[in-house]
Amino acid sequence: MNSDKVYNRIKYLIIFTLVTFLVYFQPLEHKPSHIRVLNNSLYTEVVDDEQENELLRRELSVTGITESQRRLNVEKGEEVINLTKVILFWTSRLDQPDWSRGVGTKQFQHCPYPNCEYTTEKDRLDDADMLLFYCEELPNFPDRRHPRQLYVHVTKEAPPNVKINGYGMYDNAINVTASYRKDGTLWFPYFVIRPKENPEDRYVVRTSYTNRSRSVAWLVSNCNTDSKREMYINELNKSITIDVYGACGNMSCDDEEYKNIDACFKMFEKTYRFYLAFENNICKDYYTEKLANPFRHEIVPIVFGGADYEHDFPEHSLINVIDFPNPEDLAQYLNTMTEVEYDEYLQWKAKYRVGVKLNHCTLCEFLHDSAYTRGEEILPPSYGGSYSKWWNDSCHNDLIYELKEKGGW
Numbered sequence: 463m464n465s466d467k468v469y470n471r472i473k474y475l476i477i478f479t480l481v482t483f484l485v486y487f488q489p490l491e492h493k494p495s496h497i498r499v500l501n502n503s504l505y506t507e508v509v510d511d512e513q514e515n516e517l518l519r520r521e522l523s524v525t526g527i528t529e530s531q532r533r534l535n536v537e538k539g540e541e542v543i544n545l546t547k548v549i550l551f552w553t554s555r556l557d558q559p560d561w562s563r564g565v566g567t568k569q570f571q572h573c574p575y576p577n578c579e580y581t582t583e584k585d586r587l588d589d590a591d592m593l594l595f596y597c598e599e600l601p602n603f604p605d606r607r608h609p610r611q612l613y614v615h616v617t618k619e620a621p622p623n624v625k626i627n628g629y630g631m632y633d634n635a636i637n638v639t640a641s642y643r644k645d646g647t648l649w650f651p652y653f654v655i656r657p658k659e660n661p662e663d664r665y666v667v668r669t670s671y672t673n674r675s676r677s678v679a680w681l682v683s684n685c686n687t688d689s690k691r692e693m694y695i696n697e698l699n700k701s702i703t704i705d706v707y708g709a710c711g712n713m714s715c716d717d718e719e720y721k722n723i724d725a726c727f728k729m730f731e732k733t734y735r736f737y738l739a740f741e742n743n744i745c746k747d748y749y750t751e752k753l754a755n756p757f758r759h760e761i762v763p764i765v766f767g768g769a770d771y772e773h774d775f776p777e778h779s780l781i782n783v784i785d786f787p788n789p790e791d792l793a794q795y796l797n798t799m800t801e802v803e804y805d806e807y808l809q810w811k812a813k814y815r816v817g818v819k820l821n822h823c824t825l826c827e828f829l830h831d832s833a834y835t836r837g838e839e840i841l842p843p844s845y846g847g848s849y850s851k852w853w854n855d856s857c858h859n860d861l862i863y864e865l866k867e868k869g870g871w
C-alpha cells in the first residue's frame with residue numbers, strides 16, 4: 463500500500479467520524495436548554511429565560527423584600543393572607559407548560575404577599591383563583607368557571623407580533639391584562655429604573671469617550687421589522703459607521719450567537735460609544751431588553767420606539783432619534799460630541815440603576831390585596847368596547863415614513 467492510499471483512508475475515516483459526531487450531537491450542541499433562538503414569525507427576537515430569571519435573582523438580592531414588610535401584610539388580615547391562592551398556567555408559553563417559571567409555592571416566598579402557588583395541573587381548575595393565558599396561544603377556554611375566578615391575559619409581545627385573529631377571542635372573557643401597557647390592569651414592564659440604594663454624587667466613567675475606538679454598535683436578530691427601523695439605520699449609516707452584530711450583520715461578538723448577551727455588552731462598553739436600541743415595533747409603552755442591555759452597561763443608547771422616553775427614564779440618559787430632524791443631523795451630533803458631553807449621558811448612573819419588577823409578586827398581591835379582594839367585579843380597561851381594538855390600535859409603525867417625509871431623506 464502506498465502512503466497516498468493510507469493518507470486517503472485516514473482522511474476518510476476522520477471525515478466519517480466527524481460527520482457521525484456532528485449528526486448525533488448537533489441537536490444538543492445547538493439547543494442549550496436555557497437559550498431559545500426562535501425562527502418563527504411569531505417570535506421575532508431572542509427570548510432568554512435564563513437571563514430573565516438571573517435578573518430576578520439579582521433584583522431579590524438587592525431589594526430583599528423583608529420579613530417586616532411581610533409581617534405588616536400579615537397584620538392586615540391574617541386569615542385572608544394566609545390562604546394560599548392557586549395560579550394555574552392554562553396555556554403554555556413557548557412550549558413550556560410552566561412558562562419556565564417553575565411550579566409550587568417557593569417562587570413567592572420572598573414576595574410581600576407570599577401565599578400563592580403556581581401549578582400546571584388542569585384538574586385543579588376548580589381550585590384555581592387565577593388562570594393565566596399567554597398572548598399567542600389559542601385560548602381554548604375551560605368549559606366551566608367559578609364566579610370569582612380571574613382570567614389573566616399575559617403579553618410580552620407587541621401586537622403585530624401576535625397573529626391570532628386580533629385578540630378577538632379574549633374580548634369578553636378576560637378580567638385582567640398583564641403587559642407592558644401602563645393603562646392595563648397590571649403593568650409588567652421588561653425592566654424599570656430604580657433609585658440606587660447608595661447614590662453617588664458623580665458617576666466615574668470607566669472608559670472615556672476618546673478611549674473608545676468605534677462609534678455605533680447594534681446587536682440584532684430580526685432584519686426586517688414592522689417598525690422598519692432598518693430604513694433609518696441604512697440612512698444613518700451614510701454618515702456614521704455602524705457595526706452590526708448578529709444575524710443581520712457581519713460582526714460577531716461571541717462564538718455562539720446569543721449565547722451570552724452580557725459578554726457582547728462587556729466588549730461593547732469598552733469599544734463603542736453608542737448602541738442602537740431600536741424596537742421592532744413602535745407601540746404605546748413598548749420598550750424592551752434592547753434598552754435594558756445598554757442601560758445595564760456603560761454605553762449610551764440611541765432609541766427608536768413608542769415608549770414615553772422622557773418620562774419613563776432619567777433625564778439625559780439616552781438619545782432619541784425623534785429629537786433630530788433627520789439621520790444626518792443625528793450622525794453629526796454623535797460625531798462631534800465632546801468627552802464632557804458624553805460623560806453627562808452616563809451621569810444618571812450615579813443615582814439610578816436598572817431593576818426588574820417582580821411580576822409574579824404582583825399577581826399574588828392582586829389575589830390578596832386589591833379591588834378583587836374587596837369583592838369588586840374585575841373587568842379589563844377595554845370592557846364594553848373591544849379588547850382586540852384596545853390592544854391592536856396602540857401601534858404607530860408609520861412613524862418611520864413620517865420621519866422620512868418631515869426630514870426629507
Ligand SMILES: *[C@@H]1O[C@H](CO)[C@@H](O)[C@H](O)[C@H]1NC(C)=O
Nearest residue numbers: 499500501502503504683709
Ligand atoms: C428562518 O426563517 C426564514 C423564513 O421562514 C427562512 O428563510 C430561514 O432559512 C430560516 N432560518 C433558519 C436558520 O432556520
Ligand SMILES: *[C@@H]1O[C@H](CO)[C@@H](O)[C@H](O)[C@H]1NC(C)=O
Nearest residue numbers: 536539540541542543544545
Ligand atoms: C398565619 O401565618 C402566621 C405566620 O406566617 C401564623 O403565625 C398564623 O398563626 C397564621 N394564621 C392562621 C389563621 O393560620
Ligand SMILES: *[C@@H]1O[C@H](CO)[C@@H](O)[C@H](O)[C@H]1NC(C)=O
Nearest residue numbers: 627628850854855857858859
Ligand atoms: C391592527 O392594527 C393595524 C395597524 O396598526 C392594522 O393594520 C390591522 O388591520 C389591525 N388588525 C386588526 C385585527 O384589527
Ligand SMILES: *[C@@H]1O[C@H](CO)[C@@H](O)[C@H](O)[C@H]1NC(C)=O
Nearest residue numbers: 667668669670671672673674
Ligand atoms: C484612557 O486610555 C489611557 C491610555 O491607555 C489610560 O491611561 C486611561 O486610564 C484611560 N482612561 C479612561 C477613563 O478610559
Ligand SMILES: *[C@@H]1O[C@H](CO)[C@@H](O)[C@H](O)[C@H]1NC(C)=O
Nearest residue numbers: 695696697699700704705706
Ligand atoms: C453601511 O454601508 C456599508 C457600505 O458603505 C455597507 O457595507 C454596510 O452593510 C452598511 N451597514 C448598514 C448597517 O446598513
Ligand SMILES: *[C@@H]1O[C@H](CO)[C@@H](O)[C@H](O)[C@H]1NC(C)=O
Nearest residue numbers: 703704705706711712713714
Ligand atoms: C464587515 O463589513 C465591513 C464593510 O463591508 C468591513 O469594513 C468589515 O471589515 C467587515 N467586518 C468583518 C468582521 O468581516
Ligand SMILES: *[C@@H]1O[C@H](CO)[C@@H](O)[C@H](O)[C@H]1NC(C)=O
Nearest residue numbers: 609610634635636637839840
Ligand atoms: C371576570 O370577567 C367575566 C367576563 O367579563 C365576568 O363575567 C366576571 O364577573 C369577572 N370576574 C370577576 C371576579 O370580576
